[in-house]
Amino acid sequence: MIAESEVLVPVRFGGAPGVAHGGYTCGLLASSVGPIEGTPVVSLLLPVPLDQPMHLEISPDQAVLVFDEQVVATMVASPEPIPATPPLTAAEVARAVEDYPGHDQCFVCGQDSVDGLLLAPEAVGPNAVACPWVPLETSPEVLWAVLDCPAGWATDEPMVLTRMAADLHTTPKPGEPHVVVARQVQRLGPVATTLSSIYASDGTLVAAATAQWTVPRF
Template sequence: MELTVPARFNGPPDSGQGGYMCGLLAGLAPPAAGRAVVTLIAPPPLDTPMRLEAGARRSHLWLGDEVVATVGAATRPVPVVAAVPADVARRASEGYLGHRDHPFPTCFVCGHERADGLRLAPGPVPGADGVVACEWVPEDTSTEVLWGVLDCPGGWTADPRADPMVLTRMTAEVVRAPRPGVPHVVVARREERHGRTAVNLTSVYGADGGLVATSTARWTAIDTEGV
């Protein structure tokens, strides 16, 4: 199967937004039905055909002779971050750090130099160390966009302006489809940091307070010189 990431869905300027890429693979690879785990081995290029080879237990995404990503079914339940009220999420966005010195200001999900992006603004939740939240009103409710929403907020549980990181592994479970045009709450929590890697959790809740999707992600620090 040939797979191409449209240039619109970038994270860093020249590669696909990590969560979007993971969601795209989770929706296409047979082993990933339901709960999926995706490992990003190399930055997924934009507007470039790649080859998805399905396996019985794990599928591989290739760019020529290079493996870009693998995807398979997750075997363990995905943890959930406790919800916060919608008004708390809206107020938290006022403290979003990404309005200035964003490492990737054109990111489709959290970049605010993108008129056609989601423009999420996850900011600190008062009294909850390492927790951020924001509101999201879906227009596109596809699996890949939902995974994208589960990606970026986790990166803002710290300050990526001074310590930029990118997604390298993501496990997610979609409980139900988001409802278009209805406010949702996105909440993320930093779990741990060891050297150049960090682990965080992100969950999305509907207007009724019910869980829509949840994820755990591993991020790896990068050198942005030349990115």
């Protein structure tokens, strides 16, 4: 049996200019499907439009997101848990080099975004970044988005998110300080693999993700 519905990504949740934020889109797809056995794994096949209705088809073994008769994203479940990125304390994050270059409209890390999260991942080692985060919004989609951008900054060159999986262990407490850490763990040709995690101030693991990134072809 296939369940069908319509979903869209509001303009606020943009990533690259004119395109939906990859992590937010992955979280939207995972949360639209509902509880599953295992870890949701989302593949982004084409750029996802902003503020455009998309068709979501959910079957027992996968979910498919369609726009303009093209499959833009899919989701399946994996039995494999995601390893956590080693934590850092708030003090360690505060000592990161303050040279964050992100000045654009990205919902998560764009410093020019009017109503974004304003995360500023900074280097804490080779291909490793971290940043503080005080959550005001705690939806699954926002958690996926927060796990995404720092991982993108951990890669050794600009890349495009093509696949993401996340385990959400608990809901962060609004208004309390958290730390987001990410690192690149593998690079094979044009493809990089990252791990990212969100920690509460007491060291509790809030969420963890792994992502695959690919060098753009254009």
